[in-house]
Amino acid sequence: MFLEKLEKSKNIIISSHVNPDGDSIGSGLALYWAIKKQYPEKNVRYIIEDNVPYNYKFLKGTDKIEKYINLKDEPKADLFIVIDSANFKRIGRVGEFKKDAFLVNIDHHISNSNFGDYNFVKQSSSASEVLYEVLTKILKIDIDKTIAECLYVGIITDSGSFQYESTTKETFEVASKLLEKGIDKDKIINHVYKSRTLGYIKVLGLAFSKMNIIKEKKLVYFTLSRDFIIKEKIQKDETDGIVEKMLEYVGCEVALFLKEEENGKIKGSLRSKEKVDVNNVAKIFDGGGHKRAAGFTTDLMEKDIIISIIERI
Amino acid sequence: MFLEKLEKSKNIIISSHVNPDGDSIGSGLALYWAIKKQYPEKNVRYIIEDNVPYNYKFLKGTDKIEKYINLKDEPKADLFIVIDSANFKRIGRVGEFKKDAFLVNIDHHISNSNFGDYNFVKQSSSASEVLYEVLTKILKIDIDKTIAECLYVGIITDSGSFQYESTTKETFEVASKLLEKGIDKDKIINHVYKSRTLGYIKVLGLAFSKMNIIKEKKLVYFTLSRDFIIKEKIQKDETDGIVEKMLEYVGCEVALFLKEEENGKIKGSLRSKEKVDVNNVAKIFDGGGHKRAAGFTTDLMEKDIIISIIERI
Structure with missing residues (x-):
């Protein structure tokens, strides 16, 4: 046909x-x-x-x-x-x-x-x-x-x-x-x-230098601040894929990348290796996606996001 | 047989x-x-x-x-x-x-x-x-x-x-x-x-945060200091592959990763994307390898290594 x-x-x-x-x-x-x-x-x-x-x-x-x-x-x-x-x-x-x-x-x-x-x-x-x-x-x-x-x-x-x-x-x-x-x-x-922009390189460098590790929960997270985004002129698509890189750390089951948005909200990207259903985790913040990859946007602050996630995983 | x-x-x-x-x-x-x-x-x-x-x-x-x-x-x-x-x-x-x-x-x-x-x-x-x-x-x-x-x-x-x-x-x-x-x-x-150690993550984070770019020569380089290696207890194999990651930067044709060794020498790893024969570059320091991947060990300091390479590429 x-x-x-x-x-x-x-x-x-x-x-x-x-x-x-x-x-x-x-x-x-x-x-x-x-x-x-x-x-x-x-x-x-x-x-x-x-x-x-x-x-x-x-x-x-x-x-x-x-x-x-x-x-x-x-x-x-x-x-x-x-x-x-x-x-x-x-x-x-x-x-x-x-x-x-x-x-x-x-x-x-x-x-x-x-x-x-x-x-x-x-x-x-x-x-x-x-x-x-x-x-x-x-x-x-x-x-x-x-x-x-x-x-x-x-x-x-x-x-x-x-x-x-x-x-x-x-x-x-x-x-x-x-x-x-x-x-x-x-x-x-x-x-x-092999076409990574300088913005991407800078974000990954910062994320890898500063990422937080909650050992007991095998959770790693990092928040990209609005200040850094403005100062370094980071473009929208230059933060794509950072969360997958964080997941490469051997000690983690769940990786979380948080990004401060223009409107004061925080955008979160979640990935998991093999056990945690991050779709369920994202639902806490009315987000969603798949078992191994999900996302959300929230008015909560970093501290409160992490507390909620730790309780859930 | x-x-x-x-x-x-x-x-x-x-x-x-x-x-x-x-x-x-x-x-x-x-x-x-x-x-x-x-x-x-x-x-x-x-x-x-x-x-x-x-x-x-x-x-x-x-x-x-x-x-x-x-x-x-x-x-x-x-x-x-x-x-x-x-x-x-x-x-x-x-x-x-x-x-x-x-x-x-x-x-x-x-x-x-x-x-x-x-x-x-x-x-x-x-x-x-x-x-x-x-x-x-x-x-x-x-x-x-x-x-x-x-x-x-x-x-x-x-x-x-x-x-x-x-x-x-x-x-x-x-x-x-x-x-x-x-x-x-x-x-x-x-x-x-997805089994990257914390040492590798730290080295890559530092390299991506601090790498130097010689725009006219499309050269990026980074030197890992003995101090950082000791302070962060970086293992030998935790610096493997860092130079390949540096090569992912869109603006570079040649990536150089330098590492201060215990004996005071500097070990260099070179990679190129498509034009520069880094085997020839490594020969300046009596090193060698292949067109796209080569290495060397030298008594020279970072500054002098970079000057020699810039003249060559």
């Missing part, structure tokens, strides 16, 4: 979620190039709500990704494809252009609501891994080096370089097939993993 | 290199279990010069690895197998027990001297990847979960979680086959990557 619809369509819009990551950019761009390659006569546009993060800009075609607020016309579509989004709302205002187009939903999130007219949803390491199957088995599009590099970025970023639980034998099989396409793996690794 | 010799042998000694890493422990132990499984009547010993690093001790059988100085008898062998060592000297004093035994050399280093009576040497991500081929194709030993976990540790540690240049499509294929054996991948990831 997807193949037929694709062949009949003239105007195609691809979109993926707000706050894009390596998998949404990688899978969206891979799909863009795949359609451009097989159907050069079709009008394909890849439109997203936000900017492409700087460390994925090396991928061929990121200059073709359109940002919602920069659009100069109203894009039309008879086929609208959403990738890497558990629900339709996750693509933000780009959803306005769907109108009466046929909606295709390609995703790897278990919580996906099957919101499409056609859904290809499979629990996998990444949307890129799912798309690999769609391209090879359903759309029969030959994967070239450009497409393979996009998919590889999606797979490595969403699998944490093959370290996350979601990594399966299929993930490795796809990675192997992508290397066969002659991709420049080392260039990709340099851009994705 | 290896298979015949193995079948005829009664006493077998396995050894791997001094200062063991995840690949030497993983491949050595995988080989130990494989022979024990197929030939339960044979006397197999796995003997090394040094201790097993603490984060690999979770592997089944590390309590069976014998340390040279703790031996209570003189081990005898008619078959002596060296794995993950580019030359025979790399196994240290354990080499004394070789005597007139048949020598098998299994390795992945391109510089391997083919020192064995039988050599199975192939450039690969890891000795574990090479051993996978030996076990399945030559010795026809069925790989069970225990063996697979050992091999997996070897592969992920020596490929930098599939990020090093040496990672190939075959590496992914073997990883995929190992997952099929039902290994507990998440347990392995926790032990290998």
Whole structure:
């Protein structure tokens, strides 16, 4: 059905979620190039709500990704494809252009609501891994080096370089097939993993120098102050991933990263290794997430947050 | 030839290199279990010069690895197998027990001297990847979960979680086959990557907080003082890998980690991303290594080391 619809369509819009990551950019761009390659006569546009993060800009075609607020016309579509989004709302205002187009939903999130007219949803390491199957088995599009590099970025970023639980034998099989396409793996690794900004380096340095350890509870925590954020001009995404690094400490089961927000609230990110269900912990503060990764925002102060968490774990 | 010799042998000694890493422990132990499984009547010993690093001790059988100085008898062998060592000297004093035994050399280093009576040497991500081929194709030993976990540790540690240049499509294929054996991948990831000691955390925190940046040369450097090492009781292996982390900074092409040694000298570790040949840089101080990773030890002071390097890159 997807193949037929694709062949009949003239105007195609691809979109993926707000706050894009390596998998949404990688899978969206891979799909863009795949359609451009097989159907050069079709009008394909890849439109997203936000900017492409700087460390994925090396991928061929990121200059073709359109940002919602920069659009100069109203894009039309008879086929609208959403990738890497558990629900339709996750693509933000780009959803306005769907109108009466046929909606295709390609995703790897278990919580996906099957919101499409056609859904290809499979629990996998990444949307890129799912798309690999769609391209090879359903759309029969030959994967070239450009497409393979996009998919590889999606797979490595969403699998944490093959370290996350979601990594399966299929993930490795796809990675192997992508290397066969002659991709420049080392260039990709340099851009994705060796592109830490100075802001990130400073935050991690401070967190590792000053983190608190509650030995009896195997809890480590650190609070990033508003003062430091302002003084060092720390950007929003420069604190991403710090909590995962804290979890690498051998003596911890739970890692907590707290960040003072502009509005006086504190934002918390929780991670656990194998025992504590941090989704339950986050619920104390009306937050949530998954067993091993959850978050919350609260009016409480650091001291009170820690007391509550210690009681709970 | 290896298979015949193995079948005829009664006493077998396995050894791997001094200062063991995840690949030497993983491949050595995988080989130990494989022979024990197929030939339960044979006397197999796995003997090394040094201790097993603490984060690999979770592997089944590390309590069976014998340390040279703790031996209570003189081990005898008619078959002596060296794995993950580019030359025979790399196994240290354990080499004394070789005597007139048949020598098998299994390795992945391109510089391997083919020192064995039988050599199975192939450039690969890891000795574990090479051993996978030996076990399945030559010795026809069925790989069970225990063996697979050992091999997996070897592969992920020596490929930098599939990020090093040496990672190939075959590496992914073997990883995929190992997952099929039902290994507990998440347990392995926790032990290998989430077992950072407090000493390592402190050194990385300090390095990231204080590292110097020579913008025009894209050089970052940091010197770990003797004072800090003593005050914080930093162990020898707790500074391993810090230089690779420094290289993750987007603005750098060359990272240099300097460490004040007990004897008043300075030990330097150099890494580069894609252009600078740090082997050539290390030669200034009579050091050496590879293009992207090299080291040296010098009597010079930090200031003079930096001046020399800046002139060179």
